[in-house]
Amino acid sequence: MVKIALVGTGWQGQGHLATLKELENVHLVGVCDLNEEMLQKATSKFGIKGFNNYVNMLEETKPEGVIICTPPEIRENLVREAAERGIHCFIEKPPARNIDSAKKVVSILEKTGVINSVGFMYRYSPAVEYTKQIIQGKRIALVRSAMLDGLALRPNWPRWFFDKERSGGPVFDQAIHIFDLCRYLLGEVDRVTGYQDNLVVPKADDFTVEDSLTLSMKYKNGILQNHLHSWSYPDVFTQIELYSDELNLTLDLVKGRVSGQVDGEVVFFESNEDPLYRLELEAFIKAISENNPKLILSSYKDSILSLSFAIKAMEALEN
Ligand SMILES: NC(=O)c1ccc[n+]([C@@H]2O[C@H](COP(=O)([O-])OP(=O)(O)OC[C@H]3O[C@@H](n4cnc5c(N)ncnc54)[C@H](O)[C@@H]3O)[C@@H](O)[C@H]2O)c1
Missing domain, CATH: 3.30.360.10 (Dihydrodipicolinate Reductase; domain 2)
Incomplete structure (x- = not known):
């Protein structure tokens, strides 16, 4: 079982939760959103513990991977908090709001060596x-x-x-x-x-x-x-x-x-x-469980182009 947490329980986050829930080798350990209503919707529908602070969630649930479904300006700090804990990152597109921020994310990912994937499904x-x-x-x-x-x-x-x-x-x-x-x-x-x-x-x-x-x-x-x-x-x-x-x-x-x-x-x-969202998430989970980043078709570094x-x-x- 691969322990997965998710940040951002809006439209895309709810969709990814439904897909992850169907995957046999995934254990959803936590979801996080600042919006109380969206968070409540996710926790009650999927029966997962909810958090309104992603650092607390990463600390407490210790996932192996995190699925990042926040708007594009919420990437850099979240990736840093996850990657520095050795947590692999699936990041929704667009990879960042601008190139400067994207480059900072690349350097965090390269320094920490975590598996990373951008949602170009x-x-x-x-x-x-x-x-x-x-x-x-x-x-x-x-x-x-x-x-x-x-x-x-x-x-x-x-x-x-x-x-x-x-x-x-x-x-x-x-x-x-x-x-x-x-x-x-x-x-x-x-x-x-x-x-x-x-x-x-x-x-x-x-x-x-x-x-x-x-x-x-x-x-x-x-x-x-x-x-x-x-x-x-x-x-x-x-x-x-x-x-x-x-x-x-x-x-x-x-x-x-x-x-x-x-x-x-x-x-x-x-x-x-299968739905493409399922294929991209399955690839991410398999890459974690087999420790094989080659299964990822869209790395963060490539996504900058x-x-x-x-x-x-x-x-x-x-x-
Ligand atoms: N690949 C695709 O086909 C596809 C489709 C839709 C959306 N997306 C991408 O997914 C991302 C999210 O889009 P969406 O449609 O789900 O938007 P959304 O507005 O429905 O959801 C975003 C959620 O993130 C939460 N959030 C914002 N800041 C946060 C923080 N600091 N901590 C915790 N939660 C926070 C918001 O409260 C909101 O619930 C975007 O980057 C979007 O482009 C991709």
């Missing part, structure tokens, strides 16, 4: 793994991606997401998933440009983000990409399309499906995959 998708294999050695020239979601239309979604100062908006909070995955599949980005606007939900005192944007990217290896993003689309649509003289592929991340042609041959892949990509995109949009 798409890397664990079997459809992504399939795509990675079939594009190996193939030319990719053009990429068209889109992530359309309705966060801004959901009345109960946590309001800090719509405060640009806190969440960074759709690029920093969500398009970072696409940036991370494209880095994983295609390589490192060189230049980014784009436009953003409020096309459906207007700006207001409690809504300081844009709800729609388009980005154009050039990768260091020459690949050109266009990305569309929305928080005001009343459904969920997440796809990456790859094109060249050698292939055309559509990776549908909602359906876990890949379809298209490679060298004139039709290809198709679909998996009845995805953070830099997101910052580059935000700067391009603001300019």
Whole structure:
């Protein structure tokens, strides 16, 4: 049994608790939140001891791993408190609010040597793994991606997401998933440009983000990409399309499906995959129990490059 504690029992924390509760080799020893109501919801639903101070929780419950589901500005001190006690860290994306803070977290993690993982769950998708294999050695020239979601239309979604100062908006909070995955599949980005606007939900005192944007990217290896993003689309649509003289592929991340042609041959892949959150958490737990960091597909150090990509995109949009 691997002893696990969790900090931040909001939307993502509650989801991860439900998943962890299903894993046979996990013993949930404690949960922590500053919000009494959220904490109460988690302790009563999952029958775990609750704390309103994460240091007290780490001291008392002595977990082997901690799942960090707080907003991105609450990372550095929490990681330090855990890592210096030898507690392995699973950290939700985005890895930090800025590069300086992310670098401090990297140095804590390197000094302490704990296993660390950032919640870029798409890397664990079997459809992504399939795509990675079939594009190996193939030319990719053009990429068209889109992530359309309705966060801004959901009345109960946590309001800090719509405060640009806190969440960074759709690029920093969500398009970072696409940036991370494209880095994983295609390589490192060189230049980014784009436009953003409020096309459906207007700006207001409690809504300081844009709800729609388009980005154009050039990768260091020459690949050109266009990305569309929305928080005001009343459904969920997440796809990456790859094109060249050698292939055309559509990776549908909602359906876990890949379809298209490679060298004139039709290809198709679909998996009845476990939820991606389960796959990323299972990898973290297995990495702890086998003391094998290689099972982690998204280390904190690597995630900084995805953070830099997101910052580059935000700067391009603001300019
Ligand atoms: N990977 C994904 O698909 C995905 C999806 C949603 C959210 N997330 C990420 O998960 C993180 C949390 O998002 P959320 O939607 O759950 O937000 P949320 O607002 O619902 O939950 C965050 C919780 O953290 C608590 N918290 C804040 N500071 C704390 C502290 N010092 N100690 C203890 N608790 C504290 C808050 O009270 C709140 O309950 C964010 O980084 C977000 O980007 C990832």
